[in-house]
Amino acid sequence: MDQKHSELIESMNRMLREVLADAAEHPVLPSLPPEELAARLELELTSEGRTLSRVLDDLISLAANTPRTSSPHFFNQLFGGRETAAVVAESLSAILNNSMYTYKAAGCQILLERELLRHMAGLVDMPNAEGSLQAGGSLSNLLGLLLARNRAFPQWRERGPAGQKPVLYTSSESHYSLPKAAGILGIGRENLRYIEVDERGRMLPEELERQILTDERCGRTPFFVNATAGTTVRGAFDPLNELARITRPRGLWLHVDGAFGASVALSPRRKHLLRGIELADSLAWDPHKMMGVPLPCSVLLTQERGLLRASLSERADYLFQENDEAANPGDRNLHCGRRNDALKLWAAWRFFGDSGWERRIERQFALASYAARRINEIEGLQLVEDPPCITVCFEVLGKSSEAVCRGLAEQGLAKIGYGEVRQRNVIRLVTVNPELGEKDLETLLAQILAVSRALPPWAG
């Protein structure tokens, strides 16, 4: 083996051993203000280089100062944990370093990406869907909206603004990527209508219909409805069947933001949450959330075949050469050069199989149920609602949720966030890491009570 290869193997080994052995792997770090941390670390880029060994020292020391999202004390985001097969595959992607635009440049990686999209489409009852991978859920939502815009206004891509009066709809508890995308795509943030939700955070179909009728009467062109499968804070699922009953007869595009919740399709027992998904025109699905592969891994599926290419394809003789078009995904993607986000998910899928994913999803739901039950039992804690998915929202009676979360972080006990439900700030516990035990949840709840006792009373 040549020297460069040995060097890579040895360096990787040392990094792995020291980073994973580090005690910081377990607790999350006490939080320091950014400028204080910056002053402690030596981050400067300078004229002179240094040895590989010193760069490894740097990396190991940085890792010790980075929040550990795989820790059983990290509940802050919709992702967490670490899967060996996925991490090894992700490192292999970096070593192979193929760009996923053409079969010529990426070979069989293109083929396994195709298999992944095909298999995922089948699981959500869209067997003929086309798809593409994006570098995150916000871009998958943006792409769904772009397709809808281009179908409803076929001249827009070519001619630009020409008196269109587009209107689009999403629930008041949906993700911020919707207004953001409306702004980016030139549709206009003000043309996005926020539809009220019911007491469980689900879009009210009758409110949607009423608003569509109002907009039509004003001479506007409703064209797009975003339904959320798993809202960011509460994990609510909008009623797809009922929404489709409104969108279909009118020819409106129904997009499902399942970035968080589409993975419930992997569990026959939970799939009912997606009832009606086969009626959607597009779906965003982030395997980097409930499926635990390193981020990003985000998929957009659409049943309107040909529209990805019609919206994104350009002529580029120097790039799209040889082989059949079907094998070159570069002309139906937001990107030109694009990293291989497929291999890690493919490897994890081979390891788990559909049946392993099912067990994983069930485990996450079981942990959420356990946490909800214990919160109900423990005096001083108040559950907001039975969790529809795997985020558990609750309050400490008489204490500020924000102050509790900050206290936990400052003491390095746990990272957990808060969000708004019915105008109240509540703690949001995400049970996405299937390696959590009930003991980890008990520890967290006890820490929350302990931190709360030291806080002043709060009227809310």
Next chain:
Amino acid sequence: MDQKHSELIESMNRMLREVLADAAEHPVLPSLPPEELAARLELELTSEGRTLSRVLDDLISLAANTPRTSSPHFFNQLFGGRETAAVVAESLSAILNNSMYTYKAAGCQILLERELLRHMAGLVDMPNAEGSLQAGGSLSNLLGLLLARNRAFPQWRERGPAGQKPVLYTSSESHYSLPKAAGILGIGRENLRYIEVDERGRMLPEELERQILTDERCGRTPFFVNATAGTTVRGAFDPLNELARITRPRGLWLHVDGAFGASVALSPRRKHLLRGIELADSLAWDPHKMMGVPLPCSVLLTQERGLLRASLSERADYLFQENDEAANPGDRNLHCGRRNDALKLWAAWRFFGDSGWERRIERQFALASYAARRINEIEGLQLVEDPPCITVCFEVLGKSSEAVCRGLAEQGLAKIGYGEVRQRNVIRLVTVNPELGEKDLETLLAQILAVSRALPPWAG
């Protein structure tokens, strides 16, 4: 060390040893049609999972069927080679798996990204620029165009189409991401004017000015000029000073697509190619090309401070919590969840230092010069022009460039592409891998002659 950690270390070791030892690391693979390769591999996702060891077998076998972009026989893209520090850091990113929206979730990784952007801005004489990382150069160009659109038409983001008559400009040899972005952002592909180039592929300023005057006379609103620093096929650099003399007095946004060529800023001897860069409003720069870090690593810098936030920020109470705004880059980025593309570049920079990057760029230019000189000397080969950057364009006299490239790939000798220069299809040799030796180039040229001899004559 716990069992899961040992398992990760052992698995990573096995993958590295077997993938790097594989003979396929050296030659590029003979190309098979996609369906033929798909039939040979077993790519299916099934209900049952399999052992980690069998998944590793899968990964190793896939690697053997994936084009080796780090091979000295790979000349097909604007990237190539492999840097140990960057690959180790990239694997560490996957292990840490932080999302780069907030300091709370990513800690010191946010701080080193900030240092990177600061240092890069200084190198291109934009010391006060703001920046953000995107998942590829196409998105960085899109972001530059978005900022320009929002500055020129301040109501567009909020209100959508309202009679705007935008016009934008780029050279006839620029990258396809420009029309693509104009389509995505709702500006309209037809509103993009292609400006003629001189005999060396550089945009003609007088043609640009003439076209702007025409558009103004028609009541349109010119607002954006894209200049390319390193065109995709020829590596031409548009004359930034002369273009700025046209854009500045009119308040037009000057964006520089330096995805390929901005890295010449690392070499004092080559930096003159970017003369006038300090007059640009934004710059796209892909370190995953000439700087050799695993893709993607793409930076957008802008001198119009505050416009990233004004174009991309949304309210998200559950996410943007605690700490000062400056440390939370999530509100000035296209993404919500975002992978850490900074660490690999930071690690490589610590290893090389500015001085090491300079040597790398010089080496790439020296290899391009060597190839050009040899092509000039060898009978039967015809150099198109002295390479302005590190792509060397040439023809085999009387043979089809396309057929030559296909022949090399089919025999598994080399991967190299072709492109169009002055209506002729030419072979494009990219000397981006600094580990290439002159011998590798001699081997390639000899193989090209050998493959060509077997081809029928071609009139062009």
